[in-house]
Amino acid sequence: MEFTEIVAVVALILSLLLLIKVFSLQSQLNDVKSDLEWMNNRPNNIGMMNSSSNKEIVSQPKVNDVDADLEERLRFMVASNQKIKAIKVLREARNLSLKDAKDYVDQLERDI
Structure with a gap:
């Protein structure tokens, strides 16, 4: 494997990890929104x-x-x-x- 291919694979792996973290944070945000809606209502x-x-x-x-x-x-x-x-x-x-x-x-x- 060439250096550029290794960099591309590492970038792809990091992108996937960041995407998983974004989904996790979105879930937490939805929970907070639900709690806030409950408190407001x-x-x-x-x-x-x-x-x-x-x-x-x-x-x-x-x-x-x-x-x-x-x-x-x-x-x-x-x-x-x-x-x-x-x-x-x-x-x-x-x-x-x-x-x-x-x-x-x-x-x-x-x-x-």
């Missing part, structure tokens, strides 16, 4: 949710310590067709199993 009154549905959800085992802010954020994600992200956020926030988080988000989806 939050109602001023957190107590606007139906209290009977809250009792039903809170009574579930292993998920009863979800605070109002997290629940509101999860409801927003479910309403925005981001159910998988809502499950991921709940799992990370409360260290739940996939099944427990999915059941909780499914219950939120039924309540909406």
Whole structure:
């Protein structure tokens, strides 16, 4: 291989690595935009949710310590067709199993 061919291959590899990094950053940017949209669309009154549905959800085992802010954020994600992200956020926030988080988000989806 000549020197120019080696330089071209190295440039191609670096370009691919940069492209992967750009996609990763775009994904992170989308997550931040989603969080910002959630924060901008939050109602001023957190107590606007139906209290009977809250009792039903809170009574579930292993998920009863979800605070109002997290629940509101999860409801927003479910309403925005981001159910998988809502499950991921709940799992990370409360260290739940996939099944427990999915059941909780499914219950939120039924309540909406």
